[in-house]
Structures are given as structure tokens and as C-alpha cells.
Amino acid sequence: MSINLAAQINSIMAALILLTAFGLLVQRRMYGLLHLFAWQGLFLSVSTAIVGYVSGAHHLYISSILTLALKVVLIPYILHFLIRQLHIHKEVEQLVNVPTTMLIGIALVIFSYYLTAPIRELSTLVTRSTLAVALATVMLGLLMMITRRHAVTQIIGFLALENGLFFAATSATYGMPLVVELGVALDILIAAFIFGIFFFQIRTTFDSLDVEQMTKLKEED
Amino acid sequence: MIELYPFLIEAIQILIVLLFAPLFVGWIRMLKCWFQGRTSAGLFQPYRDIVKLFHKDVILAENASWLFRFTPYLVFGVTVLAGGIIPILSLSLPFATVADVIAIVALFAIVRFFTALAGMDIGTAFGGMGSSREMMIGSLAEPAMLMAIFTVSLISQTTSLSNMADMLIHKEFILRPSMAFALLAFVLISLAETGRIPVDNPATHLELTMIHEAMILEYSGRHLALIEWAGMIKLFLFTTIGIASFFPWGISTLPSNAAIGGLGNLISISAGIIFLILKLGFLGIGLILIETGLAKMRIFRVPEFLGGAFLLSTLGMLSYFILE
Numbered sequence: 193m194s195i196n197l198a199a200q201i202n203s204i205m206a207a208l209i210l211l212t213a214f215g216l217l218v219q220r221r222m223y224g225l226l227h228l229f230a231w232q233g234l235f236l237s238v239s240t241a242i243v244g245y246v247s248g249a250h251h252l253y254i255s256s257i258l259t260l261a262l263k264v265v266l267i268p269y270i271l272h273f274l275i276r277q278l279h280i281h282k283e284v285e286q287l288v289n290v291p292t293t294m295l296i297g298i299a300l301v302i303f304s305y306y307l308t309a310p311i312r313e314l315s316t317l318v319t320r321s322t323l324a325v326a327l328a329t330v331m332l333g334l335l336m337m338i339t340r341r342h343a344v345t346q347i348i349g350f351l352a353l354e355n356g357l358f359f360a361a362t363s364a365t366y367g368m369p370l371v372v373e374l375g376v377a378l379d380i381l382i383a384a385f386i387f388g389i390f391f392f393q394i395r396t397t398f399d400s401l402d403v404e405q406m407t408k409l410k411e412e413d
Numbered sequence: 414m415i416e417l418y419p420f421l422i423e424a425i426q427i428l429i430v431l432l433f434a435p436l437f438v439g440w441i442r443m444l445k446c447w448f449q450g451r452t453s454a455g456l457f458q459p460y461r462d463i464v465k466l467f468h469k470d471v472i473l474a475e476n477a478s479w480l481f482r483f484t485p486y487l488v489f490g491v492t493v494l495a496g497g498i499i500p501i502l503s504l505s506l507p508f509a510t511v512a513d514v515i516a517i518v519a520l521f522a523i524v525r526f527f528t529a530l531a532g533m534d535i536g537t538a539f540g541g542m543g544s545s546r547e548m549m550i551g552s553l554a555e556p557a558m559l560m561a562i563f564t565v566s567l568i569s570q571t572t573s574l575s576n577m578a579d580m581l582i583h584k585e586f587i588l589r590p591s592m593a594f595a596l597l598a599f600v601l602i603s604l605a606e607t608g609r610i611p612v613d614n615p616a617t618h619l620e621l622t623m624i625h626e627a628m629i630l631e632y633s634g635r636h637l638a639l640i641e642w643a644g645m646i647k648l649f650l651f652t653t654i655g656i657a658s659f660f661p662w663g664i665s666t667l668p669s670n671a672a673i674g675g676l677g678n679l680i681s682i683s684a685g686i687i688f689l690i691l692k693l694g695f696l697g698i699g700l701i702l703i704e705t706g707l708a709k710m711r712i713f714r715v716p717e718f719l720g721g722a723f724l725l726s727t728l729g730m731l732s733y734f735i736l737e
Contacts, residue, residue, distance in 0.1 A: 200588040203736040207590030210732070214724060218717075291720040298727050305735050324735045 198246045199318040202363075205239035206322040209359060210301070213332040216352055217297055217339075218290050222275055225348050226268045233263030236355050243319055243362045251370040252362065258377045259358070267351065267384050271344065274388050278395055280344060288339045297332055304328040315364065322363040329356030343394055343401040347387045354380060418678060419507045423497060425682065426506065429689075430496035434649035435459035435642070437693055444701040459645060466638035474535045474631060484531035485632065485639040488524050492643040492650070495520045501653045502685040503665040504575045513572040514562050517654070518555060521606070521647070525551050528640075532628030539620070543627025546712060550605055550612065550624065553719040558602045560726035564595040565658045567733050574654070578661035590736055594729030596659050600703075601722035603651040605715070608644075609700065611707040612715055615644075622709060652696050656689075663688025 212232040219225050237259040244252025274280075286293065304327035312320050333353030337346045358376070361368050368376075391401060398405040439456045446453035473482070495517050497508040512520075529548055532540035566572045568589065569580035605612040613624040620627075629640050657664065665681035710718060 197588075203732075204588055204590050204593070206736060207594065207728075207732050210728065211594075211725075214728070218721070290717050294720055294724045298724065298731075301728070301731055305731065321736050325732075 195246055195318060198242050202239055202242045202246075202319050203322060205235045205242065206325040206359075206363070208235045209239070209329055209355070210325050210332075213329045213352060213356070214294070214297055216348065217293055217332055217336055220290075222280060222344065223272070225345060226271055226275075229271075229348050229351060230264050230268040232352060232355055233259060233268075236359055237264065239322075239359065240362050240367070243366060246318060247366040249366050251373075252367045254370060255362075255367065255373045255377070258373070262377055262381060263351070263355065266381065270384050270388060271348070274391055275344065278391060278401065280342070280401060286339055287341060293335070293339055296335060300331040300335060301328045304331055311364075317364070317366065319363045319366075323360060326356050326360035326363055329353075329359060332356075341402055341404055343387075343391055343403055346403065351380070351384075419505065422503050422678070422682060423506050423508060426502045427493060427497050429501065429686070430493065430646060430649065433689075433693070434645040435463060437649050437652070437697065438645045440694065440697045441648075441700060444697055445704065448701055448705045463638050463642055466633075466641065467635050469634045471634035471636055476536065477631075478534055480527075481531050481534045481631075482636070484527045485636040485643075487527050489639040489643045489646075491520050491524050492646045496646060496650055498574070499650060499653050500575045500578050500657050500661075500664055501689060502682055503667070504579050505667070506575065509573065509575040514566070514574050514577070514654075514658075515559070515572060517574070518558055518562070522551070522555065524643070524647070528625075528628055535631045537631060539623075539627045539630050543624055543630070546624045547628055550715060550719070553716055554602050554605045554722070557598060557719060557723040557726050558606070560723065560730060561595045561598040561602060562658065564591050564726060564729040564733060567730065568592065568737075574657050578657045578664060579666065581658075581661050582664070582666060589733075591729045591733035592659065594725050594732060596655075598722045598726035598729060599655055599659070601718065601725070603655065604703065605719055605722070607648045607651050609648075610704045611710045612718065614709050622712075624712075649693075652693060653689075655696070656692050660692065663692070 209232055212228050212235065215228045216225060216232070219228055237256045240252055240256040240259060244250060244256060288296070301324075305324040308324040308327055312323060315323070330353050333349050333351075333356055336349030336352065340346055340349060354376075367373065394401055394403075394406075398408075436456065436459070439459045442458065443453040443456055494508075497506070498512050498517055498520075500506060500509055525547060529544035532544035532547075534540070562572075565577055568591065569577045569584075571577055571580070604610075608615055608625040613626075614622060615625070617623055618626055618630075623630075625644070629637065632640055663685060665678075665685040667678055667681050
């Protein structure tokens with residue numbers, strides 16, 4: 193496999209990650225969201241392995257396998273388990289309607305392209321062009337956290353945001369040191385557990401996972 | 414002396430558009446029957462339908478104006494004209510230099526405009542409802558369609574379909590995410606524009622769901638035959654636009670002049686026809702897989718569907734700038 197072909201496959205993966213980020217933004221069903229999130233993790237893992245191949249940095253293979261294990265299998269499984277345990281409403285409510293969200297998303301992609309254009313000039317890596325996609329994925333994750341009302345979907349948005357950061361790290365710098373990556377992976381796993389505990393707490397307190405309810409948590413005057 | 418070969422090829426192509434379109438529809442219907450476990454009416458049923466309609470008398474409403482009688486001929490003529498521009502068999506068509514892909518989209522817009530007017534002309538409730546729905550879909554599908562096609566023209570630096578196909582055939586093949594996005598968007602738009610499931614159901618005459626059928630409900634006889642035939646040609650043309658802009662391999666690239674000689678041209682044109690049949694066969698299977706797998710969506714979900722198509726085509730255009 194030549195470097196050129198690897199770069200092409202990597203940009204296809206970048207495009208697919210962007211597509212899944214948009215998919216997460218517009219998906220209405222909870223299980224659909226989980227599947228899309230798992231797909232995004234898979235593309236991320238493939239892309240990491242390709243970058244590892246191109247750069248010869250073999251620790252990237254390890255982080256690729258970690259991504260595969262954590263973001264494609266374990267975290268979706270945990271969330272799936274939580275959704276089943278909590279009997280969460282299958283349809284996801286949104287604060288902003290779908291077409292508007294899509295348009296905002298497109299604007300964010302253009303904005304992040306504009307923002308990363310000067311950085312792109314400085315880099316010499318073959319994968320530098322994916323930096324804009326990584327930033328866009330971060331922003332789309334953030335947008336998802338803003339526009340969704342449900343705690344679980346906000347968590348998925350957060351995890352998608354983390355995917356974007358991870359992608360930025362691999363595409364812009366050929367990966368962080370292995371220690372850092374292991375730490376981040378562990379953090380994400382612990383976070384998933386803590387989220388689970390929080391869900392149960394929120395649920396027992398408010399009888400719902402709608403975070404709007406939390407506005408009740410202020411003292412009476 | 415005027416070059417004869419280009420016009421000969423053009424004539425062959427228009428003949429193929431006229432004859433293959435019902436055949437393609439017949440193939441799709443046959444596949445659909447097989448997928449749903451029914452016995453099909455055969456590959457040639459659309460021809461029989463058209464012939465039957467041509468033999469029937471036209472029944473006109475009393476208050477039908479000239480517009481109503483004029484529309485079927487216009488629709489048919491404009492659709493066939495579009496069939497002369499799209500490179501189906503050969504890239505060097507005399508018509509192809511006259512109009513580019515924007516003009517083709519505009520031709521389809523003319524067809525839609527006049528069909529919608531004719532739908533309202535009689536003054537029945539169904540016609541007006543169909544027209545309003547059709548215009549809603551059109552207004553959302555056309556920008557997305559142009560965006561998808563523009564993505565391909567950005568890559569090939571031209572808006573002429575023939576040159577776009579030419580660039581794709583002759584350039585070194587690279588994996589392009591932008592093309593994949595544009596293709597996906599184009600598939601969604603074609604489903605909407607040609608009135609297939611999940612946007613419209615060509616086989617239904619149920620009041621609540623029909624869109625295109627509601628507009629042409631008052632037509633009968635040869636008028637209906639022409640409109641149905643034009644509808645089949647439109648489906649065929651959208652498929653061939655897709656082929657020309659995404660999978661043009663196999664279309665004859667020889668410059669059609671006498672210098673090449675008749676035989677060489679003949680061989681490459683026949684190869685083009687064989688490739689066309691193969692591609693249409695496979696695309697028919699793809700279309701039926703989509704149609705059997707999906708349910709028709711509510712009309713109020715259609716803007717979301719087409720919004721998705723617009724999103725995909727915009728992402729295609731952006732990823733051309735970002736990733737390539």
C-alpha cells in the first residue's frame with residue numbers, strides 16, 4: 193500500500209467520520225444513535241491504524257485496538273445496557289428542529305475549515321487535510337450537547353466530541369505518546385461508568401432523564 | 414459537406430431513449446414483482462400500456478384550456494430533448510455542446526412547471542393538491558441536485574456532462590470522498606425527482622399519498638400516454654445522468670467524425686449499448702432494493718429527506734475543498 197493510497201483511504205475515513213457526526217446530529221432514535229456512535233468509533237480506529245502505518249509509529253496500532261475495544265464495543269454496550277435498564281423513551285427530543293440543526297452544522301464545518309486553513313499551511317504530514325474534519329467533529333459534538341435535552345444523548349455528544357479530539361491528535365501530530373493515550377482511554381471508560389451512576393441518580397431524583405428538569409434545583413426565594 | 418456520423422449517432426441515441434425507457438421501467442416492475450413474491454406482467458408491459466392508451470379516446474373536461482391540451486406534447490418534447498443532450502452512448506454528441514448540466518436541470522424544471530399548471534388548470538381539488546406538493550418537492554430537490562452536480566463539475570472543472578464524463582474516464586482514478594457524498598445525494602434526489610418510494614409511490618392512486626399521479630389525474634388517452642412515456646423517459650434519464658457523472662466507463666469516447674471510419678464508430682457504439690444495458694440492469698436491482706427496503710414516508714418528512722440530500726451534497730462540495 194503506497195503512502196498516497198493510504199492518505200486517500202484516510203481522507204475517506206475522515207469523510208465518513210464527518211458523516212456519522214452529522215448522522216448523530218439528526219438521528220431521532222436512541223439505538224440508532226448508539227449504532228452511529230459505534231460506526232464512528234470503527235472509522236476512527238481504521239483511520240488511526242492507517243496513520244500508524246503511514247508514519248511508522250507502531251504505538252498507534254495499540255491505540256487503534258484500544259479505540260476498537262472501547263468505543264466500538266464496550267461503551268456502546270454499557271450505554272445500551274443503561275438504556276434498557278432505565279426504560280428510556282426511544283424517541284429523542286430536540287430543542288432545534290432537524291433541518292435547522294443541519295444548516296448550523298454545515299456552517300460549523302465551513303467555520304472550522306476556515307479556522308484550520310492557516311494551520312494546514314504549517315504542517316507537512318500527508319494527513320494534515322483531515323484537521324478541519326477533526327475540528328468540525330468536535331464542534332458538531334458540542335452542538336449535539338447543546339441541542340439535545342436528554343442526558344444520554346448529551347453523553348453521546350460528549351463522546352463524539354472526544355472522538356473528534358482523538359482524531360485531531362492522530363491526524364495533526366501522528367498521535368500522542370502512548371501513556372497519554374492510555375490515560376485518555378481509561379478516563380473515557382471511567383467516565384462512561386460515572387455517567388451511568390449519574391443517570392440512575394438523576395432518574396431517581398426527577399423520575400426523568402430530561403435535563404430541563406434540573407432547573408428545579410434552585411432555592412426558593 | 415455536413416458531417417453525417419454525429420447526427421446518425423444522435424438519432425440512434427434518441428431512438429434508444431424512446432425505446433429503452435419503457436423497457437427499463439418494465440425491468441424495474443418485473444424485479445419488484447419478484448422481490449415481493451408476485452408474478453410479473455412481463456418485461457414489455459409498459460409498451461402495451463402505452464399502445465393501449467394511444468388507442469383510447471381523449472376525454473377533456475369542459476373547462477380545459479389550451480394549456481391542458483398543450484402540456485403533454487411539451488412535456489414529452491422537452492424530456493426527449495434532454496435525452497439528446499445527456500451522453501448516453503457517445504461523448505461527442507452534436508446536441509451536447511449546446512447545453513450543459515444546468516440547462517438539463519432547467520429543462521426538467523420546465524416540465525415540472527407546465528405539469529403543475531396543467532394540474533391546476535381543470536380546477537379539481539386533486540390537481541391543485543398534487544401541483545402544490547410537486548412544487549414543494551421541486552423547490553427542495555433542485556438546489557440539492559445542482560449542488561451534487563456542481564461537486565462533480567468542481568472536480569472536472571466543467572459543467573458540460575460530456576466533458577465531465579470524459580475527465581472521469583481519462584483521468585487517473587483516485588478515491589474521492591466528495592464523489593461518494595455527491596453520489597449519495599444524487600441517489601436521494603433522483604428518488605424524489607422521479608417520484609419513487611420513499612417520496613412518492615408511482616403505483617398508487619390513494620388520495621392522501623399521491624403527488625405526481627394527483628397532478629395528471631384528469632389526463633386520458635393519448636395525452637396520458639405521452640405523459641406516462643415522458644415519466645418513464647425521465648426515470649431513464651436520471652439514471653443515465655447518474656451513469657454519465659459517476660460511472661461513465663463504457664460510453665464511447667471516439668470523436669464521431671468520418672475520419673475514424675464507420676466501422677470503428679459502430680463497434681464503440683455497440684459496446685456502449687451493451688455497457689448501458691448492463692449498468693441499467695444493475696441500477697434497476699439497486700433501485701428495487703431501496704424501494705422494497707423502505708416504506709413511503711409522510712409528506713411532512715420529505716423536506717427532511719431532501720434536507721439530508723442537500724446536506725450530503727454540501728458535504729461533498731466541502732470535502733472537495735477540505736480533503737482533496
